[in-house]
Amino acid sequence: MxxxxxxxxxxxxxxxxxxxxxxxxxxxxxxxxxxxxxxxxxxxxxxxxxxxxxxxxxxxxxxxxxxxxxxxxxxxxxxxxxxxxxxxxxxxxxNANAVAELTLSKMLDLSRDVMTANHDVKVEKQWDKYKFVGRELRGRTLGVVGFGKIGRRVAKFARAFDMTTVAYDPFLTQEQVAGEDTQLLPIEELLKVSDYISIHVPLTPETKDLISKEKLKSMKNDCMVINMSRGGIVNEADALEALQNGQLGGYATDVMENELAAGGLTEGAGFDSPLFKEDKFIVSPHIGAQTxxxxxxxxxxxxxxxxxxxxxx
Missing domain, CATH: 3.40.50.720 (NAD(P)-binding Rossmann-like Domain)
Structure with a gap:
């Protein structure tokens, strides 16, 4: 063989x-x-x-x-x-724990402007602590889209930060998530009440562009979105527009819609996106399970x- x-x-x-x-x-x-x-x-x-x-x-x-x-x-x-x-x-x-830990890391990075602060100090040689006023996770609501093993792990970590957790998963009932201390909501309601939205669903015809212009408009203006599933679930052009006009408080992702372009997923692969110019956008090269x-x-x-x-x- x-x-x-x-x-x-x-x-x-x-x-x-x-x-x-x-x-x-x-x-x-x-x-x-x-x-x-x-x-x-x-x-x-x-x-x-x-x-x-x-x-x-x-x-x-x-x-x-x-x-x-x-x-x-x-x-x-x-x-x-x-x-x-x-x-x-x-x-x-x-890979549930690895992805969940990176999800919380990105939530914290967005909330405290860690990436921009790191760039200011290391690249711009600026030491201005008054430029960065973040917010705490404590007391905020996390909406988990896709409540499988990864989503449940993320919700558990979030509750350790004293967050309230809600979830959207059309394949589950509230009885099936009994004991998770998380309320299932329709996605329209979840988007309205969440301060953070964490996405953990497969890419299917139904989830393609799940988060796009209309849904972004229905969120809180300072809502932060974390996509740890697949590129294409968040419409990147709409996310860019929402960041630029203040409809979205931040977008962090481990995946991109065209991440295979120019040999993506290979060592030294080139890649670019208009999102890269936005301070409130942070990205990693699909490393969720890379532990x-x-x-x-x-x-x-x-x-x-x-x-x-x-x-x-």
Missing amino acids: KGLIIDKVHSSIKAELSKYMQMDEHLLPTQEELKGMIGEYDVLIMRVDPFLNKEFFDAAKNLKVIGVCAVGLNHVDLETAKAHNVQVFNAPGL VDASRDIGAHIISKVKEAFNLN
Whole structure:
């Protein structure tokens, strides 16, 4: 058997699976490159790029298992995978704490203008503490959009800061979140009452541009939005306009709509956006799950699923 790793994943995956099969690495191939090489492999280990379409599965003559070292599966044509008898495993929940901690970090950074203050001191060589008057999380309301494992972890952290938490999740009832100390609300009401909005939903046709011009207008003028899910859920042009006209108090994100442009997700990739000129916008390059802890846990899970699929001891 042969396995192929196409992204940076925990070293334990290659080390353990090499006991049972030949493991090759080719980091971040294009869709065409992957289609050309996948035919000889039984196992594919990846994260979120590239998109695996019908042409890929038609070329994957020997493929039996795909291990996705991430939560989202919107980059895999799951119906075609099933038709080709390819099992697809992801790692739901294993990055929840890592993403939740980064979410709270971004909330604090926005609230206290940490990034701009850091730039003023290190780059501009200015020491002006009177320029930065922030606000505390205490007593504020956090609206969590998507109340799965990550959303619930974020809400738990927020309550430790004495915040009130509300949530929108059309797939849950209040009875199903009993004990979470969080009220479920329709999204229109959540947007109106929240001082912070944290987004943790997959990118689907229903969630594309979920936060756009009209919904931004319905928020409090000093509301701060944190997108830790997928680019495209927040309409970036509308967010830019809302920042510039004062409708939005701040926008922090770990994802961008066109983050794969110019080789995004690769080392040294170039990237630009009009949002970068805004002090009240902060961004990181999709690092939500990038901790040694989450990587280790995800690696162990994917190893176990691959071994289970092939009945390996």
